[in-house]
Amino acid sequence: MKHIYTGKTKDVYQLEEGNYLLKFKDDVTGEDGVFDPGSNQVGLTIEGAGRAGLSLTKYFFEKLNEKGIATHYVDANIKEATMTVKPAKVFGKGLEVICRFRAVGSFLRRYKSYAKEGQPLNAFVEVTLKDDELQDPPITKDALDMLGILSADEYEILKKLTQDICRIIKDDLASKGIELYDIKLEFGRSEKDDHIMLIDEISGGNMRAFKDGKYIEPLELEKLILS
């Protein structure tokens, strides 16, 4: 097992049979000690955050695999906080795909002259470049195509896949009395045949969820969903 990458919240190892092992850390993104899923820097370390994030990721990826949605997930070891995944190539230097059900966060900051806080958005999808220095600039379908990152056809596949996945997650949360406001996913191309698949994780740190009008912290959210 060879260590190949140290990420903000995960370390990556290459396994002998061609798969990869992701080791979930207890570091979460945020600023000044306050958790923020939209942030690009590690803001704090929470004991047990890695295992909790992995537990939720395992829960959702297994649910998605069962429904025939392509993901990189193979299996998970909660005790070790590790997940085995299939090899994937990211688009360009990496994209983040955001699905929004209510107007909050960067969407509201950008479009505040047109959108009200908390206004319903019907599984609205937007894509940003993973670029810490530029704080993940948004990018259009046409720009992704022109820059050779994602073709126009692939964009439509990605958008549909994102909406399908996020509606499954939203419905699951709703059945537990929790409302999903927005969620951030990552996708890649299968190293084998280039088909588009969901990669990375689906944890509390990737979404904003509310219960009885109150925002739920990631660790609390993971407990609520898995209880």
Added chain:
Amino acid sequence: MKHIYTGKTKDVYQLEEGNYLLKFKDDVTGEDGVFDPGSNQVGLTIEGAGRAGLSLTKYFFEKLNEKGIATHYVDANIKEATMTVKPAKVFGKGLEVICRFRAVGSFLRRYKSYAKEGQPLNAFVEVTLKDDELQDPPITKDALDMLGILSADEYEILKKLTQDICRIIKDDLASKGIELYDIKLEFGRSEKDDHIMLIDEISGGNMRAFKDGKYIEPLELEKLILS
């Protein structure tokens, strides 16, 4: 004639027959005394800038009207620096539509990990909100549709119209040995029947153009094109 609006580079008056009169001023956008077509503030006043901008606007709008492209242009009086236009409603609080033939300016700043300076872009269209406070944030087709600013169908009309207009302008400049890098247009809906038409102006202040590899200042550009 009733004064109804004071803009950064133009004043607007309502005429008795239902049309409007735009009075071009000698103020141009920029910062610290340096002209910048991408800027949102008036940076300097150049004697004759208003008349020069209007002359070029007249030249291009008459060319476009001849080709059957819908614009708000009726006629112009260069001596008075005024232009008569048909009434139009802007989209939302106003959009800017940018057409790019080479990667410079904000496109390059945003996508510098993917694009090289000056890289050809094939009439790439992007839309930004007119919002000085937020420095004209870019907005996607889906977001324009979801926020009720422009429907998905109208977006496609706007994009096609922009490419048609900008290719006409690019070809005209090319015939004079000038290369158009990018250009910013504004559109509106006709007050009469809601059809989409080109509004505002087409002057040196709306475009970046180069001759023999050197950037040409707006006033110089206007002289070169009209000579």
